[in-house]
Amino acid sequence: MTEAPKLPAAYNLVALETIDSTNAEAKRMAALGPEKAPDGTVIWAKEQTAGRGRRGREWSSPPGNLYFSLILRPDVALARAAEFSFIAALSLFDTLGTVGEPGHQVHCKWPNDILLNDRKVAGILLEAETGAGSVPEWIVLGVGVNVGVFPADTEFPATSFRAEAWGAAEAETLVAFCRHFLLWTNKWLDEGFEPVRKNWLWRCYGKDKEIEVHLENETITGKFTDLDEDGALLLETADEVRRITAGDIFFPKA
Numbered sequence: 328m329t330e331a332p333k334l335p336a337a338y339n340l341v342a343l344e345t346i347d348s349t350n351a352e353a354k355r356m357a358a359l360g361p362e363k364a365p366d367g368t369v370i371w372a373k374e375q376t377a378g379r380g381r382r383g384r385e386w387s388s389p390p391g392n393l394y395f396s397l398i399l400r401p402d403v404a405l406a407r408a409a410e411f412s413f414i415a416a417l418s419l420f421d422t423l424g425t426v427g428e429p430g431h432q433v434h435c436k437w438p439n440d441i442l443l444n445d446r447k448v449a450g451i452l453l454e455a456e457t458g459a460g461s462v463p464e465w466i467v468l469g470v471g472v473n474v475g476v477f478p479a480d481t482e483f484p485a486t487s488f489r490a491e492a493w494g495a496a497e498a499e500t501l502v503a504f505c506r507h508f509l510l511w512t513n514k515w516l517d518e519g520f521e522p523v524r525k526n527w528l529w530r531c532y533g534k535d536k537e538i539e540v541h542l543e544n545e546t547i548t549g550k551f552t553d554l555d556e557d558g559a560l561l562l563e564t565a566d567e568v569r570r571i572t573a574g575d576i577f578f579p580k581a
Contacts, residue, residue, distance in 0.1 A: 332498040334505045338367045346370070347377040350452055350469040353396035357456065357465040364465075366400040371501060391475030392487070393497040397508070399466040408455045408466050409558055410520050412439045413527045415451045415468055418507040420530050423448075425503040426495035427488075434532035437551075437560050437576055442532055446486035448473050472500055483577065524554050532578070538562070539577040551576070 331342045346352050349370045356364035372395070375388030388394055399411065416435045423433045423443065434442045439451035452469035473487035474497050488495050515523050528534060538551045540562060549564035560571040 332502045334369065334502060335509055337509055338369050338505055339365060341368065341370045343370065343372040345374045345376060346372040348375050348469075349394050349396035350454060350467050351377070353398050353467040353469070354454065354456070354465075357398045357467060361400055364398050366398065368398040369395055369501075369505070370398075371395040373497075388471070389476055391497075393470070393472040393474050393500050395501060396467050396469040399468060400464075401466065402462060404461050405455060405457055405463050406461075406557070407520070408463055409453065410515065410523065411466060411468055412451050412453050413520075413523050413558055414511045414515055415439070415453075415470060415508065416441060417511050417523065417526055417530065418504055419449050419451075419470070419472070421507040421511075422500060422503040425507070426500050427493050428491075431491060433530075435527055435530045436532055437554075438558070438573070440483075443486055443488075443491055445532075446477075446484045447481070448477075448486050448488070470504065472497075474500060482575075520556070520558075524556070524558065528554060533576065537579060539579060540571055541575040541577065542571075542573075548579075 331340055334340050349372050353368070353370045356368065356370065374390045375394050416439060419441045420433055420435055423441065427433070432444050436442050436447070439453070440447050441449040449470065449472040453466065455463040455466045457463055473485060474495065475487060475489050477485040477487040477490060511523065533551045536551060537548065540547050547562065547564060547569065549562040549569065551560060552563045552568070553561045555561055555570060562569045562571055
């Protein structure tokens with residue numbers, strides 16, 4: 328691997344050529360304890376042979392894209408762990424603003440994707456080890472960014488930096504993310520989830536619009552009106568306001 332990028336001092340970088348999954352490796356390392364894998368450990372691989380997305384879906388992981396996982400050991404209740412997904416989304420949004428070119432549309436997409444020109448360019452996967460208490464022993468935050476290539480056959484259209492004529496490389500993108508993640512995490516520690524929630528809403532796609540939400544056993548349509556205080560999506564249907572904690576959203580064509 329070429330010279331490792333210089334991350335802020337709060338991080339400990341583990342750079343690999345190939346791994347089954349950075350999240351899987353991060354979980355293996357996290358289980359060894361905080362001395363072996365302290366808070367802020369970043370596992371970065373050039374290629375994943377068994378990359379995963381949400382709900383166990385395959386995440387295409389050829390060389391040329393950015394794949395990394397971050398080990399977190401926050402002293403917060405497990406119920407708040409999902410807030411890191413929104414912190415990561417804002418960090419990715421700001422990262423694209425740092426490494427990208429002007430004149431492009433970037434949005435957050437609930438619950439954990441980033442869109443570039445209305446196509447998915449990055450995704451987030453959050454996993455936690457609960458242990459015996461209410462505070463997780465560790466949280467693993469996985470991030471995949473389509474830098475050089477993107478999968479063609481996806482349910483939601485995808486793109487990459489190269490496809491949009493952006494010149495940013497993987498290492499540059501990783502460094503920018505780590506800087507922004509530190510800033511947003513500190514804001515969250517100081518002020519709580521509310522400024523994260525508000526900033527995410529300002530940057531999201533689909534608010535106050537008609538959307539489709541694909542759940543495990545049904546598809547519902549309604550207006551995306553808000554996020555509640557813990558990040559669940561509030562969907563106004565003809566009959567009620569539904570609180571959605573997990574699902575995939577799509578935007579009907581105008």
